[in-house]
Amino acid sequence: MSPPFLNQYIRTVWQPRRGLAIAEACVIGLVAAFSAVCLKFGSGWLGTWRVHGSHVLPAWLFLPAVGLGFGFLAGLLVERFAPEASGSGIPHVKASLANVPVKLSWRVALVKLLSSTLTLGSGITLGRQGPTVQVGAALAAGMSRWVPTSPDHRRQMIAAGAGAGLAAAFNAPIAGVLFVIEELLQDLSGLTLGTAIIASFIGGVVSRLLGGRSLLLNLELTRSSSSFSIVEIPFYLILGILAGLLAALFNRGLIKSIQIYRSFHISLPLRIALAGFISGTVIAILPESFRDNTGLREFVLAGEANAPVAAIAFFAQFILTLLAFGSGAPGGLFAPSLILGSCLGYLIGVFEFHLFGLGSPTTYALAGMGAFFSAVSKVPMTAIVIVFEMTTDFNLVLPLMVGSVTSYLVADKLIPGSLYTKLLELSGICIENPPPIEDTLSNLTAKDVMQRRVETLDAQISVEEAVQAFSRSHHRGFPVVEESKLVGIVTQTDLLKIRDRNLAKDTPLREIMTPQPVTVTPIHSLGNVLYLLDRHQISRLPVVEGRRIIGIITRADIIRAEADSLNCKTREHGPQPEPSYVVYQTRSPSIGRGRLLVPVANPETAATLLRMAAAIARDRHYEIECLQVIIVSRQSSPAETPVRTTKSRRLLRDAEALGKKWKIPVHTQIRVTHDIAHAILETIKERHIDLILMGWKGNTSTPGRIFGDVVDTVIRQASCEIVLVKLGKSPQSRIQSPEFRLLPIASIPPLSLSPHLPISSSPLRPPQFNRWLIPMAGGPNARAAIKLLPALVTLGNDPKIRLTRVFQPSESEPDMRILEEAIRILIRRRKLSSTVVAAPVKADSVTEGIINLVKTENYDVVVLGASREGLLQQAMKGNIPEAIASGVDSTVILVRGAINT
Structure with missing residues (x-):
């Protein structure tokens, strides 16, 4: 099979x-x-x-x-x-x-x-x-x-x-x-x-x-020694009250211990080592019976301990458990709670026996185990059953119930709520009465799930241009605007009016659009959105403020939001990452027109990425912001965690040196964070970044992701222009194919070349940047990719550019208008000094056509316009960018234009 x-x-x-x-x-x-x-x-x-x-x-x-x-x-x-x-x-x-x-x-x-x-x-x-x-x-x-x-x-x-x-x-x-x-x-x-x-x-x-008993109790001894009478109820009540008071103090001590350890700013191994050293020192001073926790527990339960030994055991166990648990050591509180309860119950039993000559200290010790455990963990039923199942002694049921319920009520009065919930709150996780999924979805609004980037059509365009827009896009409908105000909506159903009315191709779009469409505001709940979608039997709703369209919401967006809630991916359900913390930064003169962010991590690729960033920065007169991110555990606060920055500073100093050589302002910073994407987004917002250039490995193993967790998050949330780069493998020798055998639509004559940036001194051979392939599929990001070319091609010595469009074998003639428009844009960019040709390629799929073309013609670089439209939307179905990037050894650059917010 x-x-x-x-x-x-x-x-x-x-x-x-x-x-x-x-x-x-x-x-x-x-x-x-x-x-x-x-x-x-x-x-x-x-x-x-x-x-x-x-x-x-x-x-x-x-x-x-x-x-x-x-x-x-x-x-x-x-x-x-x-x-x-x-x-x-x-x-x-x-x-x-x-x-x-x-x-x-x-x-x-x-x-x-x-x-x-x-x-x-x-x-x-x-x-x-x-x-x-x-x-x-x-x-x-x-x-x-x-x-x-x-x-x-x-x-x-x-x-x-x-x-x-x-x-x-x-x-x-x-x-x-x-x-x-x-x-x-x-x-x-x-x-x-x-x-x-x-x-x-x-x-x-x-x-x-398999012999995994937790308490090796002498059951015959406990059965013969346990006893209970009505007159002992006040003493079990006293036991419950004391257990509740001391357990509340114990719980407060646990939380305080964690906070004190965190204030020391030392690593987890050192914290646990310190706790182990102190515990070993204290136990070495105490009697030998204290060196084995299980033995100490049996010693107390068997009635062999006297009152002073039980008191010392309680005090020592209390302090040492606080010391150990606060360090973050992997260990639980059940056993310490049972030992503390047995010592406390034994002391009460000895007191009652000497005062009235009634009862058994062992019975009080077992009841104390349940009482203290119940008060610490706030689980009285579990506490009663645990002790009963371990002893199988029915005489213990009533003492356990009296002591456990009383201690629980006292402890919950002093410190309401579960200890485990409070421990989670220390890590920034709040789960107290979490809302059900249905309530969560009803609390979401249209603004939370809408698509902020909206493809619109102008009311003045012809119906022929509208048909072409539908053929180039995956959308089944477009909002229609006039002077930036929503005036209607056009769907594939509306296009049938052209045939039914025998309309001319130059008929304005407003003649077939649906005027006054149903809309929602950003504050509409998803319940209202679903009602309107179902009531009017439509699949999308424009989101408007006044008459200005700010987004669009579809049934697919609602399904995606529901799936995220079911899979715990919504922000409301998860721990919120703490803000990243800047531990190092340098600043250069702010003389640029904008800023370009380069997250650097891998020394082997950083130099090439910085060359590309410098090329863009020189073309646009930008400053470069270099970012290093250091990840710390969510158990630690970024602002309180000590980190080593020696290697990171060395890499950033190299970037500063390159900036001085290129005469480009270079700023640097190192951030400590729980989440890389979160730190990048914070940097974009704080430093007013206009463009981010990131390395990309070319594939992802994360299910449901297009480019990976970090890149997907940045693409979805960052409003600035984004450039992803998968650096190609450097061939030892590349077979140069003959010159293009295709007749160019336009050939831009060579102008004065911008000075080429110096080749990196990295021991690894840098990738080539001479033969460029730019697939064009339309959409807003094709223009953004074209605008980057004049800067990027300066990385090569003799750059040659081919614009192409993949068309199906069933198409008789390919549509060349997209390529012609790209040529016109390049011609207007007089800084470009390269030979440009435009020619379509026939293939069954975009992926197959591009990969075969790259391998046949030995292209060095492939530039794709990637976003939620165009190729990225196809990526959600077949992941075209990943397929191309993993299918070729060349460098692949993906461009997503800025989002107007």
């Missing part, structure tokens, strides 16, 4: 049906359980080695060294390979389930697994349950990418993976389901509940079978 048919078969079979969801949930449960067991045994083995080493070597030296080394390695893994794996991981899962575009993938799962193993093995006082939740969710997310399902189905699978991870960590399947319902997804639909139950059950059972 061939790959295309195999892919189609998989897509047909793996559809989002209930049977598929159940099967996928089973697989997710197995994988999550296996990862949880790996984390338990891996961290347990490292922990055993660490404890054993502390008895062989001096503990005051060995424990801090292990904490420092393992902490640094864990931070390095996270920072280099998956910044999303820092911290607990549960906030990331919650954000993903709330339609925030947070990355969850197999790589995140693997990095989380390895880094958490190192963190827990280093002795840092965090737990493994939070990481298993993120690992399970990330594995489910990675698996769901194999199956072409809906966003809702993917969210259900991620929730099932999170529940399976928690169930496997605690050996508590019911708790896994409740945690998904109570904290993460808050969805009780049948499919969601069913998949969560299946995945959690399989995760818990497989984890237990």
Whole structure:
């Protein structure tokens, strides 16, 4: 079976049906359980080695060294390979389930697994349950990418993976389901509940079978020691109140700890290494029972600890957890919460036993675990069920309910809302009561989704010219304007009036247009737009302010906005990137008529791009703005993150030197940002850029993108003129074809050449710029591309230009008017000193015709006019620019004219 048919078969079979969801949930449960067991045994083995080493070597030296080394390695893994794996991981899962575009993938799962193993093995006082939740969710997310399902189905699978991870960590399947319902997804639909139950059950059972118990409790001891009587209710209420108060203090401390660490301006590996070093030092001072968190927990629950030891354990665990969690170390809060609760409950139990001789400290310790966990995570039902499932002791149910509910009410009164939501808000992500997709779309307006660039026709043109405009464009209708004011609209249906009325070809367009068209204003909601489209059975609506047309909105634009909302691509759903931060800049005299922006990153191509920028700048008397962008993790603020700028400054200094040589003002700056496109757009706005020249690799692997995330965003949002350049491969020897064998329409005689810019001194051989091919397809950007030619051809020694137009074999005679108009524009540009010929080429497709022509005639450069019209619109169907760029070794330049806003 061939790959295309195999892919189609998989897509047909793996559809989002209930049977598929159940099967996928089973697989997710197995994988999550296996990862949880790996984390338990891996961290347990490292922990055993660490404890054993502390008895062989001096503990005051060995424990801090292990904490420092393992902490640094864990931070390095996270920072280099998956910044999303820092911290607990549960906030990331919650954000993903709330339609925030947070990355969850197999790589995140693997990095989380390895880094958490190192963190827990280093002795840092965090737990493994939070990481298993993120690992399970990330594995489910990675698996769901194999199956072409809906966003809702993917969210259900991620929730099932999170529940399976928690169930496997605690050996508590019911708790896994409740945690998904109570904290993460808050969805009780049948499919969601069913998949969560299946995945959690399989995760818990497989984890237990593989020996992945989280608490090795002596169940006989807890059953015989646990007791409860009515007179103890006040003490459990006191336990709940104290747990709520201390948990609220604990949550505030966690947030403050994160803020303090961020104020230090040090990298993640150093932060975790510092936390590991301090934890190791403190644990080395404490009794030996404190060196193993699991052992300490069993020590308290078994009733072997006395009140002073329990108090020291509570205080030390409280402080060390704040210290560790604030550093961003990959580890969770479940285990520390249970240890703190057990110590607090044990102290209350000892007090009550000495005062009245009632109760059991072990029972209070177990009730305290649920109470403190409930108050920290704000999940009382999950807290009760976790402790019950771990002990299977029915005598604990009432104490757990009293303590957990009381602590939850107290903590929520002091600090309302979920801790995980507040942790997300620290990173700029707000998911509190996210609006449903329908509400989001109803809040969008015509201004948010309209196309700002509008092709219009003048009311005075003839119907013949209108027919030609339709034949050159993909549009099925055009607004008709007169003196820049909207007076009507003409569609393909209106063209039938020409035949029905036997109108002459020179009849003015106003005779067949539809006058007084239905319009909307920029503030109309999409609901109103959809109503008007359906009410009048039309496919497009002009957007007007007064009578001036400022945009147009089509059914396709609304579908695209809905798809973006479903796929979490709208700005309303995602974390807003912080403004970029300028860490370095130089300024030259502002003597130019405009500014040209050149983002530089690759030293191998920067020199050639700067040559092209200089050619344009000299022709238009522009200044050059060179921009270097440094990316930092979204976990860090651009204004607060230390970066190294040595290499970037070296490249910018080279640009300044070239500017002095060419006598062109060159400004430079380095920006630190979360998003490259965002930094470029900020620079365009702040520096009043007139033209941006960017390098382009010639293809993109991002689904749904034309040129790639950065370039697509810049093309869509930047109002200035845009030039994209894919530099061609430099041939060692190029076979020069004979002179053009085509009769030129016009030949521009050589004039005085502008001085050629110096060839780069780069060790790589620069591309050639002598033989130029310019396909013409009409549209507003063909003119912009032609206007750039006089400047760009100065890059060559003996430039020759061919204008061409691809026409279908079915056409008897090609339309040469576009080429003739381009020749006239070039003739008016008296600076041009090149031989120009114009000749069409016959081919079945634009891509095939251009690629064959380039390979046959050995052209050095292909210049395309690219925008939402013309070739770019065809690119959305077949991606013509990418096909041409990847199909030829020559340099490809794409031009999009400025947008009038």
